[in-house]
Structure formats: structure tokens, C-alpha cells
Amino acid sequence: MQDAAPATMTDEETAAFAEQVFNCARSGDADLLERLLDSGLPVNLRNGKGDSLLMLASYHGHFQAVQVLLKHGADPLLANDNGQMPIAGAAFKGDLPMIKLLLEHGVPVDAAAADGRTALMLAAMFNRMDILEFLLSRGADPAHRDARGATALVAAQTMGAVEAMARLQALAD
Template sequence: MLPIASGNDDRNLIRYVDGGRFDEIMLTGDLTGLNSFLTNAGPNARDNHDLTVLMRAAEAGNLMVVARLLDLGAHPQLTNPHGVTALHIAATAGDDGIIECLINAGAKVDAIDADGRTPLWNAAAHHLPDSAVVDVLLRAGASIKLRDNNGVSPEDML
């Protein structure tokens, strides 16, 4: 199992991939192409922007690809150099199905990025307080009290 990593400390363990090829797979939903792609790159590969393929799938809102990546061993707790996880990205994108999938796979609901923000903070900032995204995170136990580096909490926005 690869270590949970942030930044460059595991750069030698993660192979970098062509983000354009992954985008093509995302658009077509080609799971056979995904399997072939991951045979060479691995489920925790990163693009040239240091986003894992799981983060890219969460950003694209492709639940089928997110689920497949998790089945193949993608780590939902990996971060980019700014401490952002796939769950942060899914919360910003507003996809409650992907959020549930990531939480069920072990994503930390109160993961904190470099700005001190949690996925719930992102969801509260980008979606209506009564959105399904906020509801899923709250049901999973996300804290409304954690404040970011500017002193703002999700509770302040809800």
C-alpha cells in the first residue's frame, strides 16, 4: 500500500500521467480504457498539476470512474501540495453521490487543506446551506465548528 502523502515526499512512488488521456477517458466513460490507462499509471497517478486521477474524476463529477478508481485501490486521503483531497474537490463541485462514495471508501470528512478549510467549509461556501452536499457531510460527522485560516467556520455560512 502506498503511504498517504501530501506534497513531494512520495514523488518517487507516484507515476505522473498525461491528463489529456485521462480527460478523454472521463468524457467517454470508457472503463476498459481506464483499466488500460491504470495498468501503466496506477490508481494513484498524478497529472502535471499534482492532482491524482481520483481528484480529476471527482472534479469531473464522474461517479462511475470514481467508484472504479476506488475499487482499484485509489487512496481517497491523498492530497495535492495544498492539502486538498478528492473530497474537498467533490464538495466544491457539489456532487453528493461522489461525496458518499469517497466517505464510504475512507475519506476523512474533516480533512484540512493549507487554508484550514474542510470539505464542509467548501460545500457551505459554494452551495446553499440546505443542499444535499452539506447534508451528506453533516450526516457523516463533519464539524461545523472548524475555522479556516481567516477564522471562518462552516457554521458561519450555514
């Protein structure tokens, strides 16, 4: 892949180049991302689903690529068209180091997109106890409600996440 898109590309060539850039984020090619960003690639570039480079890199667990994107000013609160944020994707995937990295770069522990679902809710849904405990230790609000009024406890109950239900119920009592 070239390091930068030539100024005289056709629409098809531009689309192909953009797809290569998004694949670069998905595959975690931190070195190439660094060169592209240094050459002027917009750090908050989004694909047709609204996924930013940061969303793709973080969702696929590419720590070094996420570090590069954050260093270049990627917005860690930029939600995709489904209302998902990078921290929620990391919680869904069970990636505690990624969650820690995002929090270190200013993501609020209870960050939520339009649906109101937080990383704590996703951790509870999937019984990811290490993430649940970490987020609680960082001040995550177990009483936070999503757009439908559900809390992390309700999310755990809905999915049958027994350990998460017990821990969150103990907090509610």
C-alpha cells in the same frame, strides 16, 4: 489511445501519453482506466498541478471512473498542489453522490488538506444545503477551523450563503 505506454517512448511521446491518461480521467472513461490500471499504470499518477487521476475523475463527476480508481487503491486523501482533496472538489461542484462514495471508501467526514478547509466549509460557502445536512448527519464538525481560523459559519457569512448561515448559526447557539 493505446492501453499501455511502450517502453521505448521519447519524452514527447511519454508526455502526450500522460496527457491522454489525464484526459481519460477527466472524461470518465472507466473502461479504459480499468485496462490501463490492470496494465500497470500507477493509480496515484499526478499531473503537473498535482491533480491525481482520482481528483480529476471526481471533480468532473465521473462516478464509475472513481469507483474503478478506488477499487485499484487510489488514495482519496491525496491533495493537489493547491491543497484541494477530491471530497472538497465534490463539495465545490455540489456532487452529493460523489461525496457519499468517497466517505464509503474511508475518507473522514472532516478530511482537510493543508488549508484546513473541509467539505462542510465548501458546502456552506456555496449554500449547498443537501450536502451540508448530509455531512452534519455524518458527524461533520461545524466548529472545525481552517488554517486561517475560519469555521463553516464564517465561510457561509463570507459568501452570503443565507440558508447555510442560518443552519450553522442555529447549531452554534
